[in-house]
Amino acid sequence: MGRQLLIPDLPKGGHPIRRVFIANRGEIALRVIRTCRVLGITSVSIFTEEDAYSRHVSEADEAICLGRLDGEKVNPFLNIKLLVEVAKNAKADAIHPGYGYLSENPEFADAVRDSGMIFIGPTAQAILTLGDKRESKEYLSKHSQNVPLIPGFAGRNQDPLELERAASEIGYPVMLKASAGGGGKGIRIIRESGTLKAELERAQSEAQRSFGSSDCILEKYIEAGKHVEVQIVGDKHGRVLSLFERECSIGRLIRYEGAGTVEFIVDVTAAKFYFLEVNSRIQVEHPITEEVTGVDIVALQLFVASGGKLDDLPLSNLSQNGHAIECRVYAENPQRGFLPELGTIHYWQPAGPNIAREDETRYETAVISGTEVTMSFDPMIAKIIVWAPNREAAIRKMVAVLAHTACVGLVTNQLFLQSCLLHPAFHDPSYTTNFVGLHLEELLRHPYAESLEGIANSLAAIPAAYLKAQNAAFSQDATPKKFQNSPTRFRNQRRDKVNKYTQILVTGTEKNISTDTDFLAAVVERARDPRTNLELKAAARLTAAYTKISDLVKASHEVAASGNPVKVRILSTTSLAGEESRESTYRAVGLVAEVNGARIVGTLVLPSDASTSTTDYDTARGLGLFFHVPAVGTWIVMQSFSLLTYIESLRSTFATIDKGADEGTVLAPMPCKILRVLKKTGDEVKVGEVVVVVESMKMEMTIAVNRSGKLRCGLTEGQAAKEGDLLCSRHGGDEEDKYKLYRAGRSRILTDNNYLRRSLASHPQSTLPHCTLTVQSYHVPSDSSLPTVYLHNEVFCSLALGASALVAASAVPRVAKDAKVDYAGFKGLRVKIPLGKSPLEVEEKLTGLVAHVVNFGHGEHLDVVVADENVDSVARILEAEVIIEDVGAIIAEEGEPVETFAVPSESWFTAYHTYADHTHGGKGSKPAVLLHGTVHAREWISTMTVEYLAWQLLTQYGSTASVKALVDTYDFYILPIVNPDGFVYTQTTDRYWRKNRQTVSSSTCVGRDINRNWSYKWELTGGASTSPCSETFKGLAAGDSPEASALMKHVNSLRDSKGIKFYVDFHSYGQYILWPFGYDCSYVAPDDAALNSLATKGRTAISAASGTRYTIGNSCRALYATTGDSIDYVHGPGNSTYSYTIELRDTGSYGFALPAAQIQPTVKETWAGVVAMLQGI
Incomplete structure (x- = not known):
């Protein structure tokens, strides 16, 4: 309801408005209806069949159906001729356009006035001049040159x-x-x-x-800006009221009439503000102004439209009172990249009066219980506005209101809104429009995770206890049926205690109900991936599931969560009805319960005819339940089964897992309409290539393929698709064609998992290029107007630092090339690190079973490459899941390196290249920016990334002022490949090799981890391995790898001249931006905040460029401990101002073998991030 607002009567003697036709729908139509009702004006609403149950239809005095949206060439809400004709036939005096649709269309405004009706809004000329962004800028540049334009x-x-x-x-x-x-x-x-x-x-x-x-x-x-809006209202008599301003000179210039909003953007960094545009209609956020001024803006629209004078109203002493916040509730899933969500709102109920006082809280929405949210309309389903005396109080109130608002059955952004409001940065007035981008990772976490830690796993016990009580009440003798868990007509089952009443509740998301074999007997288990028991076939998993539940039931657990007994007491139940409801198959019950002594309040939403006694126990459907818990901030979805129906529900799931999903299919992510089909059947497509453009909820989205190959696509434009519908798939004409991507260049599967330990010390090193220097023309531009970017080859033999700084390649024993390792049939596993164990300890435990450890994820898991025959052995030792089904296929999809020796253009970044293609050298004298890649041999994408940075610096220098400013300020030192012989070895022999190829005198194992060999904190333990066979072998002495030694000398040289301003060591994979120091997780460097701030700018720019999410943090706290690594040395002894490690794409689906189609997206988003960081210095 909100605060009492000033609603002036229509002026006497003006243009009479008795019937208002609302050319809009949903909450804004309902907003207009309610003001019309107060003024005694008849409201006429319009709707399509898809929207027939909306509140704006039921609450209007009259409602007219415009037919269906589906199949119409022109949206009825955009059909000017139709709307004017229908309004005339309805005998309307005026048309209110709301916002969106035709509200800022000058042709519509003219058509309405030409028909003899009043258009409740500005004149067509005013809309054309100020409502159109182009026209407004042209007009202001000519007539009001003192207005700053962006x-x-x-x-x-x-x-x-x-x-x-x-x-x-x-x-x-x-x-x-x-x-x-x-x-x-x-x-x-x-x-x-x-x-x-x-x-x-x-x-x-x-x-x-x-x-x-x-x-x-x-x-x-504007990267860091504040969006400022000023509400204006103008009348027909030349008076323009600017709320909290005495006048609006822009509006007066064009005799602005009606409500509008003048928008400005404030560049916080530059301390400048710019005019953006004028919204020549009522704004979505208008309730905020209404709440703090006490003025009904819709009523003012009607007043001035009928000829009223603003000077006749008591508005001269307007002042702001208190603080208001508006939150838009959207049908979208923040966890799925904010994709729209469709479905039915089974129960809608605003927060109660004890939480949301009617005079301080208002809901603007047209939804009711039973509303179906379709792809036909905008995903905004409600606006919630709160008022309080100050901002902090308003924030607290809004958090409570959001948590207590029940919108059950449809995924929304309610929890995300609560995260935003509770985030410390939101309480700091200095936040800007990039708030979400800066803090997205934290905002996607559950805001109440810590407070719920003790009870989260037990919440489902409450509905379980309620349903159990319901079952007893419905049962005639209140005695459980002994053979309830047996199929009907099955007469030979032995009498067993397990046949007493058993109920299983499975919690998770509605689209991912649990199929795990860890259940709650008599209650609940959190959804997990069933592939945890990889060694068992479907039948064995089903037997294990049945046996486990049977054992729990036989132990007489009344209610259990994850195997632990839970004490539940239902204190009270209340039958509830939503605020309004259409015919619904769901009912709601308010529950107050005590779980292990903690009091929990919630609303259980379940099918209207649901009781455990009426569940069909001979099917696998289960009973769908929703439990809204304000303490959780949202609702939880569950499925209730009998033992028999639950086991039956697992059967098809386990069978599907055994069969394996087809990853070559392209499925509709939501119900949508096909707008454009970009590829046809038979076309060759690459990973990440867009094949279809779809529309859902008025938003356009692209859909890309997740595997390369030939495409089969039978779509037609305009076709409708449901979520999960098959849009396209890969195919081949015959068996050879179908699998050629996976079999190219393959031989037998390598079964010798100890190949890393073969004795290679006797191999000559002359077969690998150590000091080859190839100069490419694009690196040394002949145009003197271009900058010089220093692109070095292998640092230990080509850096121009003088003879004393070089290490002769011949002085370092290296090993040569072996037969090429074939990874066909190898799997990528994600192995969980047990509590209290370090990554190095787990790596040692897996010795002999894994081919390579490829990633140390956040200290929580290791990603490893394992031969197929060793997968079961690894799974028996440690908890593991498959993340790459066939490593060989992934490597094949990556594409073979090419050798071109051509002058690169952007096409250079569409394939990987040979070592000889990547080299050059030089030196400079300005403050240094040092960027390098491929310290770890298998990280090819890091080489392409640093070369792309060089290419962009060169090609944009003459055309982009911001790039020119950077190159004029710094010398850029670009080292594409720090580990040259290791890099070549990954191309000729073993794609997953990490270290260099230097021999170790005390071992038959080969190589050092260059990034654990720097002479700073090298001697500490815990961050590197002392085992020569380990992937993270630190070497026998600090700096005993020639690569690390030469780089340290290079860093010292730059430090002692103009200094290092910015340093990045590029790696893959994981999507992190990390800063020093890695040797001690408890140590916080004095400049930690500055490093964090700059990393935040990089993460925001990457996210804005591509939507890719990066994690930022101190390298030790965000990832794992390291000793003797590059950023610690460069930031410590090297005295660099800003030092970072950037871990590039992806997060494990491909790992190091990132397909060539991913090169351009990766390098482009990284360019955006690095530029933002350099500009932020």
Whole structure:
């Protein structure tokens, strides 16, 4: 309801408005209806069949159906002729456009007025001049030159080449905007020219469908900004009221009439503000202004539209009172990249009056219990507004209101909103528009995880206890049926105690109900991946599941969670009804319970006819339940089974797991409509290539393939698809064609897992290139206007540091090439590190079983490459899951390295290259930026990344001012390959080799981990291995690898001249930005906050460029302890100002064998991140 608002009567003698036609839907239509009701105005709403049960239909005085959206060429809400005709037939005096749709369309405003009706909004000229982003900028540049305009391009030429030229002049990043748009539609952030064309097409398509115009403009994107809006209202008499401003000169220039919003962006870094646009209609956020001013803005719209004078109203002494916050509740899943969610709201109930006082809380929504949220409309389903005397009180109130608002059955962003409000950075007034990007990782965590730690696993015991009591009440004699868990007509089962009443509740998400073999007898188990028991076939897993539950039931556990008894007491139950409801098959019960002494309040939502006595125990359907718990901030989904139906439900799941899923399929991620089919059957496609463009909830999304191969795609544009529908798949004409990607160059499966320990000391080293220096023309540009970027080859023999700094390659014993290792049939496993054990201890335990340890994930797991015959042995020792089914296939998909010796263009970054293609040398004299890759031999993507950085610096120097400024300020030292012979070995012999190829005098094992060999804290233990056979062997002495030795001399040389300003050691994989120091997790460096701040800028830029999520943190605390590593040395003895390790894509699906199709996305997002960090220094 909210605070009491000023609603002025319509003026006498003005243009009478008795019937208002609302050319919109949903919550804004309902908002207009409620003000009309107070003023005694008849409201006429419109709807389509898909929206027939919306509140704006039931609460309007009259409602008119416009037919169906599905199949119509023109959206009825965008059909000007239709809307005007229907309004005239309804005898409307005026049309209110709401927001979105045609609310800022000057043709609609003219058509309404030409028909003799009142358009409740500005004139067509005012909309055209200020409502259109392009027109408003042109107008202000001519008539009000004192208004600061954000740098941009507002020309009418929509040719992609022209826009690319303009973007280069503006300087990336830029923001692409629909000229007639609003509400976030038709907006894209562009960080480099290569993505502009594709994003322009998507933005134009989205804008055309949402606003009827595809025109777009460009603006400079402000990374750290504050969005400031000023609400205005103008009348027909030249008076414009700017709330909290005495006047609005912009509005007066064009005689603005009606409600609108003037928007500005404040560049916090530069301390400047710029005019953005005028929204020439009522704004989504208008309730905030209403709550702090006490004025009904819709009523003001109606007042001025009927000829009223603002000077006649008591508005001269308006002041802001208190603080208001609005939260938009969206049908979207933050955990799935904020993809729209569709489904049914089984139960809708606002927070009660003890939490949300009616005069301080208001809900703007058209949903009710039973509302079906479809792909036809915008995903915003509600707005919640709270008022309080100050900001902190408003935040606390909004958190409570969100937690107690029950929107059950549909996934929304409610929990994410609570995370935002509770985050410490939100309480700091200095936060900017990049708040979510900066803190996304923390915001996606459960905000109440710590407080729920003791009871989270036991919450499902409450519905279980309630259902058990219900079963007893429904049963005629209150005695459990002894053979309830037996199939009907099965007469030979032995009488067993397990046949007493048994109920199993499985918790998880609705789309991922548990199929684990750890259950709750008589109750509950959290959903987990059934593949934990890989060594068992389907039948064996089913038997194990049945036996485990039987044992628990026989032990007479009343209620158990994860095998532990839980004491539950239901204190009270209350039958509930939603605020309003259409015919629904669900009912709600309020429960107050005590679980192990803790009092829990919640709402159980279950099928209307549900009782455990009526469950069909001869099927595997189970009973769907939802439990909304304010202490959790959201609802939990569960499935209730009898023992028999639960085991039956597992049968098909386990069988599917044994068979294996087809990863070559492309499925619809949600119900959607096919907009464009970009590839046809028979086309060859690569991993990550977009094949289909779809629309859902007025948003356009692309869908890419997850495997390379030939495509089979039978889609037609305009076709509707349900979630999970097959859109496309890979195929081949015959067996050879189907599997050629996986069998190319393969021989027998290598079964000798001790091959790493073969004696190689006697091999000559002359077969590998150690000091080859190939100069490529693109590295030494002949155009003197371009900068010189120093691109070095292997650092131990080609850095121009003088003879004393070099290590002769011939002085270092190396080993030569073996027969190529074949990884066909090898699997990638993620092995859990037991509590209290270190990664090094687990690595030692797996000696002889794994081919390579490839990643030490956060100290919680190891990723290892294992021969197929050793998978069961590893799984028996440690908890493990398969993350790569066939390592050989992944390597084949990566593509073979090519040797071109050509002058590189952007096409260079579409394949991996040979060692000879990557080398050059030079030196400079300005403050240094030092970037290098492939310290670990198998990390090919790091080589491509640092070369891409060099290429961008060279090619953008003459065209992009921001890049020129960077190159003019620093000398860039680019070292693509620090570990040359190891790198060559990965291409000729063993793709997963990590170390260099240096012999070890005391061992038959080969190589040192260069990144554990630096002379700083090398002597400490726990962060590297002393075993020569380990992947992290630190060497026999600090700096005894020539690579680390030469790099340290190079670092010292730069330190002693102009100093090192910025250093990055690029690695893969894991998606981290890490800073020193790694040798002690308890030590916090004095500049830790500064390093964190700069890393945050990099993470934000990467996320904005591609959506890829990076984790940032101190290397020891965020990942694991390391000793003798590069960033500790460079930041410590090397005295670098900013030092980082960046772990590139991905997080384990491909690991080091990242497909060639992933090179460009990876290097481009990294370029965006590095540039943002350099600019942030």
